[in-house]
Amino acid sequence: MTPRRSGSRWPVALTRERARPEGIRSRPDAWWLAVGTVCFGAFMGQLDASIVTLTYGSLGTEFHTSLAAVEWVSLAYLLTLVALLVPAGRLADAHGRKLLYLYGFAVFTLASAACGLAPSLPALVVFRVVQAAGAALMQANSVALVTTSAPRERMRTALGVQAAAQALGLALGPTVGGALVSTLGWRWVFGVNVPIGLVALVAGHYLLPRTRTRTPVAAFDWAGLGLLAVATTGALLGVSAVSGLPVPAWGVGLLFAVAAGAGWAFVARQGRSPAPPLLDLALLRVRAVAFGLVGALSGYLVLFGPLVLVPVVLTARGSSELTAGLVLTALPAGFALAATGGDPLLPHSLTDRGRCVLGAVLFTAAVAALAVVPPAVSWLVPVLMVTGMGLGTFTPANNTLIMGAIPARASGTGGGLVNMARGLGTALGVALVTLALHLSDSRVQAAGSRWSALILVGASVVALVSAWLGPRRAEQGPVRTR
Incomplete structure (x- = not known):
């Protein structure tokens, strides 16, 4: 009986948020500890955004491919991230923001390690998509965790600190990226995320608060997710095509038309769907x-x-x-x-x-x-x-x-x-x-x-x-x- 009862706890541990230790929760500066933990994700997200472009030359040389192909390392990440942010936030409102934030960090860290070991450019692009899914779980919950942790009168200060962490990642990206690429190679541009991610996972487990107010979801709106993904992907690809991506003029027009149609259908579905909406209009x-x-x-x-x-x-x-x-x-x-x-x-x-x-x-x-x-x-x-x-x-x-x-x-x-x-x-x-x-x-x-x-x-x-x-x-x- 004991082994069976012990084993049954694993699903519960993986699907429920754990409270912070009482010694941390009762501290007057507990909210600062939570904000500082969220800053790990804010820093890593912008560091990654500004560091990867410095690998383009090395990636093209190692994988013997063109710049247009290498650009998909960044483009695939951005398309996936933007498409999943709102759905990730909706799931977090239902199942717990701390829980999904920590899962996001775990996925982002593991995918970063996989990117650093990628044997080919297509594999790297696939791993970047997985990395973006983890980043979406992190970013969709970062602002929410800050605003629900900080006292009302200190919310702006807390959001300012988080924004400063993003700016620091953005500022250090070119310098850190250039140093890593020129000394250790492009693979360490992704590998640098791993130790930071491990520290952030431990800190988040002990320092982030549980979710007290939730919005349950009886059935997830997969059709809405598909429409939102098509709308954002079409729009971003169209913008990228206009700015130099090799796509014919009729293709650019088609991308914007598909984005507009999917966006209209998404809004219409959110207003009339019998299922809980992905986005409350x-x-x-x-x-x-x-x-x-x-x-x-x-x-x-x-x-x-x-x-x-x-x-x-x-x-x-x-x-x-x-x-x-x-x-x-x-x-x-x-x-x-x-x-x-x-x-x-x-x-x-x-x-x-x-x-x-x-x-x-x-x-x-x-x-x-x-x-x-x-x-x-x-x-x-x-x-x-x-x-x-x-x-x-x-x-x-x-x-x-x-x-x-x-x-x-x-x-x-x-x-x-x-x-x-x-x-x-x-x-x-x-x-x-x-x-x-x-x-x-x-x-x-x-x-x-x-x-x-x-x-x-x-x-x-x-x-x-x-x-x-x-x-x-x-x-x-x-x-x-x-």
Whole structure:
């Protein structure tokens, strides 16, 4: 009887969240420990996003293939991640955010090890898809875990710390990636995730709170998941094709048409399906959520656009890739500085909406300067620093308004929506700037740079308008978990 009873506990252990030890749960800084644990995932996600592109040359040489084929190492990851964020959040709302976050870390870590051992490019792409599935479970729950762990009055600070961890990963990616590729080889770009992932799994088991408020799911909406995947994949492939992916014009039109049709069918199904919807459309009718998601997408477009634009501008003027990388660190450095140090410096009476407007004004003015100032290091460093500071002021307040308007029982879905907006903004930032540079003649590179800067200005204005039209304050705070 004893062995059978002991064995029966394994399924329970694998499907239920365990409470934190009482000594940790009762600490007044327990919420900081939870936020710090989530920062592991935030750091790894952006480190991975900014580090993998440095392996393209080595991958092409080792596997004897073209750059277009190698690009699928990043594209397959992005397509899978964006498609799974909302479904992962919905599952987490039903089964536990801590549980699925830890499973995401486990999958991401194992898949990272497999990527480092990949025997061929197709195998690497498959492992990257699995890695993205793990990343979706992590990212869909990261914002939710932060907002349900931190006290209501400290939510913006907690989200700022998480955003700073992302900025740190983004800043270190080119430096760490370049060092690893040039010394140990491309396989260690993926291998570096393994020790961090193991530490994060142990920390998450003991430091993350259980989910107290859930939204049960009687039957999962697989048809809705398929429609959402088709819509996001079609849209992202279409954007990538427009920016230089070798696809004929009729193919680009077909991709956008399929994306639009699948998106319409997804929305229609969510409103009429007898099964529990994958996405509660009522969330998108909340003013803070609707305007906030537009702002989040626009902000990440502005964040990632310069990562493409600045290296092209500087190397075209004779600067080295190392110089370009060092100049780019001013952007995430400014982001991290404002996200973590902004609260003590800004007036306590300034609302989240006011912080969004202030941040949007800052980065709108900064990216407008990119269109007029000389593309020299002495000008670019302060401009990128101010851009990062504006985004670091805007992003935590924007996320606070969104998550504050979403009930605790749906915080996983809300976190998935926030990260989907970030992913789409990232893809658009890279694609639209690449398109502007691609369409400009090499002899008039300055024209392409100016058009790229104007695209960023347009996105900044959209973020500013969305902040101005948003609500005066967060409408509802999620209930804290233990």
